Amino acid sequence: MDAYRTEDEQVEALKKWWKANGKSVVVGVAVGLLAFGGARYWVDQRTARAEQASLLYEQMMGAVEAENPEVSSQVASTLLSQFNDTPYAAFAAMAMAKLKFEEDDSQSAITYYHWVLENDADEGLQQIARLRLARVLFEDNRLDEALAELREYLPPFKALYEELRGDIFTAQGNMPEARAAYQAALDAGGTGDDALLQMKLQNTGAASAES
Numbered sequence: 503m504d505a506y507r508t509e510d511e512q513v514e515a516l517k518k519w520w521k522a523n524g525k526s527v528v529v530g531v532a533v534g535l536l537a538f539g540g541a542r543y544w545v546d547q548r549t550a551r552a553e554q555a556s557l558l559y560e561q562m563m564g565a566v567e568a569e570n571p572e573v574s575s576q577v578a579s580t581l582l583s584q585f586n587d588t589p590y591a592a593f594a595a596m597a598m599a600k601l602k603f604e605e606d607d608s609q610s611a612i613t614y615y616h617w618v619l620e621n622d623a624d625e626g627l628q629q630i631a632r633l634r635l636a637r638v639l640f641e642d643n644r645l646d647e648a649l650a651e652l653r654e655y656l657p658p659f660k661a662l663y664e665e666l667r668g669d670i671f672t673a674q675g676n677m678p679e680a681r682a683a684y685q686a687a688l689d690a691g692g693t694g695d696d697a698l699l700q701m702k703l704q705n706t707g708a709a710s711a712e713s
Contacts, residue, residue: 555581555590562594566601574598582617592622596631603638611638629659636666645670661690668702681706 558581565573581594599614615635619628632651639648648670655663668683684703692699 551585552588552590555585555588558585559590559594563597566597571601571605574601582621586621589622589624589627592618592624592627595622596627596634599631599634599638603634603641608638608642625656626658629656633659633662633666636670640666640670640673643673645674657690661687661693664690665693665699665702668706672702672706677706681708 558577562574562577562581565571565577575598578594578598581588581591585591595614595617599611599618602608602610602614612635615631615638618631619635622628622631632655636648636651639645639651649667652663652667652670664683664687668680668687671677671680671683681703684699684706685708687693688696688699688703
């Protein structure tokens, strides 16, 4: 995951990986759990469901691009309710959450991000969902709730999490904690815009910023 420097790239990488490797993963699980005769049927069923979910996801994204919110919401609802055992349901929830946030519907965005956290098993996608959820809460001025979402993270996400923690501490006027968070983000390798991160650190009253 640390090879990808933006959240969207990470999500796209997960989509591409699943498209390329999803069937082999299903086969491996089936062989490990079932006798060959039953496993073959199980594999076929799971593969068919994944392919159907993939088509629905593409349909939903087409509706998003065509700015057809009614269709995109309907298809997303189908994926989340009927195909929640496929990764495309989580991808759909992530896409809809981002869309709703851009439409200033923060509560719907929060609901979609919570769905990912409660239903998807991929740790990388959960880390992105939790980070974006914290951003939505931050924008809603729900600062304590936002901080609560950022308490734990996997190492590849440390810089992104710490930068947002710094932003929240800054909004609270807690400059010592903000300074420590920004420095931790820099020490973790930065977030792709180290000049901005350095500026944020200096604005907390730091005498100098070490990269």
